[in-house]
Amino acid sequence: MTFDLPEDLREARRHVRAFARAEIAPHAARRDEEGTFPRATLAEMGALGLLGVTTPERYGGAGLDMAAYVVFLEEIAAADASLATLMAVTNGLPQKMLLDHGSEAQKEAYLPPLASGRAFGAFCLSEPHAGSDAAALRTRAVRDGDGWRLRGTKAWVTGGGEADLYLVLAVTEPDAGARGVTAFLVPAGSDGLSFGAPERKLGQHAAVTTTVNLDDVPVDDADRLGRTGEGFVAAMASLDGGRIGIAAQSVGIARAAFHHALRYADERRAFGRRIREFQGVSFPLAEMATRIDAARLLTRRAAWAMDRGFRVTKEASMAKLHASETAGFVTDAALQILGGAGYTRDHPVERYVRDARVTRIYEGTSEIQKVVVARQLVRDLERGELDGPGPAEGGVE
Numbered sequence: 001m002t003f004d005l006p007e008d009l010r011e012a013r014r015h016v017r018a019f020a021r022a023e024i025a026p027h028a029a030r031r032d033e034e035g036t037f038p039r040a041t042l043a044e045m046g047a048l049g050l051l052g053v054t055t056p057e058r059y060g061g062a063g064l065d066m067a068a069y070v071v072f073l074e075e076i077a078a079a080d081a082s083l084a085t086l087m088a089v090t091n092g093l094p095q096k097m098l099l100d101h102g103s104e105a106q107k108e109a110y111l112p113p114l115a116s117g118r119a120f121g122a123f124c125l126s127e128p129h130a131g132s133d134a135a136a137l138r139t140r141a142v143r144d145g146d147g148w149r150l151r152g153t154k155a156w157v158t159g160g161g162e163a164d165l166y167l168v169l170a171v172t173e174p175d176a177g178a179r180g181v182t183a184f185l186v187p188a189g190s191d192g193l194s195f196g197a198p199e200r201k202l203g204q205h206a207a208v209t210t211t212v213n214l215d216d217v218p219v220d221d222a223d224r225l226g227r228t229g230e231g232f233v234a235a236m237a238s239l240d241g242g243r244i245g246i247a248a249q250s251v252g253i254a255r256a257a258f259h260h261a262l263r264y265a266d267e268r269r270a271f272g273r274r275i276r277e278f279q280g281v282s283f284p285l286a287e288m289a290t291r292i293d294a295a296r297l298l299t300r301r302a303a304w305a306m307d308r309g310f311r312v313t314k315e316a317s318m319a320k321l322h323a324s325e326t327a328g329f330v331t332d333a334a335l336q337i338l339g340g341a342g343y344t345r346d347h348p349v350e351r352y353v354r355d356a357r358v359t360r361i362y363e364g365t366s367e368i369q370k371v372v373v374a375r376q377l378v379r380d381l382e383r384g385e386l387d388g389p390g391p392a393e394g395g396v397e
């Protein structure tokens with residue numbers, strides 16, 4: 001067993017960290033103020049391979065594994081959570097679903113622009129009436145000649161109005177529940193596709209979020225992704241990997257807040273001492289560091305297991321649950337250590353607090369992660385796999 005990163009991954013991390021510190025972090029506060037979609041920065045990230053990390057090289061990706069992906073995503077998130085969200089969505093959802101379920105023609109057409117950052121891919125699952133209850137979709141896809149027509153409204157779509165490709169989950173068999181949902185690829189500019197105004201959000205302002213309206217959008221059958229009726233299961237399976245990404249993002253935000261608070265506690269003096277000398281400050285710092293390490297270990301364990309072909313539904317939800325709750329705890333504790341200074345925009349900590357909050361909501365709330373973990377525990381019990389080898393034991397075989 002080892003906790004070391006391989007030397008090539010450490011080297012790659014040095015490059016990504018240097019890029020994130022030089023090119024991303026200095027502009028994070030401005031992006032937060034302006035709330036504009038960071039197309040130029042995404043193109044730079046694409047050129048570095050960060051927007052198609054696990055996509056094979058033959059489709060224009062970097063051809064790396066989830067272990068590398070979570071290491072890179074943590075670095076980007078520590079610099080700017082909005083860019084980490086955009087990186088997580090385009091890598092983890094449209095590209096993953098294309099890789100797992102796309103035809104060769106679909107992969108060749110759509111993956112190279114997405115993986116290189118020339119195009120951005122959005123994921124349209126949630127609806128105004130179907131957030132946590134994702135199978136309760138109302139968006140319909142009905143047959144129209146050789147193709148389909150899509151009608152409905154998608155909510156909280158990251159990159160809405162900015163993306164080049166929309167992966168849309170729609171009901172094709174209304175009485176079949178989760179087995180009646182199909183995935184479609186809808187290019188920007190399609191007839192009948194329109195967008196709401198950008199949501200006015202608490203944080204992550206540059207990860208622009210809108211509703212997506214589908215008003216009888218025509219879609220060729222060649223742009224149906226995977227088999228009819230298998231879209232929901234495919235989306236859930238992609239969310240396993242997606243949630244590992246949100247866990248890595250949460251670790252990155254928490255790390256940034258922790259480092260800022262630690263430096264501040266080392267410099268700031270009160271009652272004749274550095275404030276880190278008071279247990280009221282040093283104990284929270286110790287707890288922050290411990291929780292971040294635990295979150296990072298869970299995240300890397302889930303990535304490790306996914307790279308080895310294990311089903312990671314439980315491990316991904318555990319990592320996402322713990323890491324996003326950690327990001328909430330750590331950013332709040334960091335702000336408390338800074339006191340009044342932390343509540344102002346003179347420091348980035350209030351932004352970290354705002355940016356971290358949604359990690360407990362998107363790609364499944366903390367409550368949904370508990371539902372998923374609990375269901376998987378019963379599944380393990382019924383299969384007699386509670387003590388079996390594999391990721392449940394932390395990867396020790």
Ligand code: CAA
Nearest residue numbers: 125131132133134135158178233236237313362363364368
């Ligand atoms: N892998 C493979 N198959 C899965 C699966 C997984 N992880 N999860 C579910 N399935 C399968 C089930 O086995 C089942 O298949 P069968 O028909 O063969 O039995 C089918 O999918 C239906 O599953 P459930 O019966 O468990 O479905 P449910 O209606 O009870 O819902 C849920 C389960 C876990 C609550 C699910 O609805 C869920 O995850 N909700 C949260 C939605 C979510 O995460 N949304 C995120 C939006 S995307 C986003 O946020 C991106 C962004 O912009 C940042």
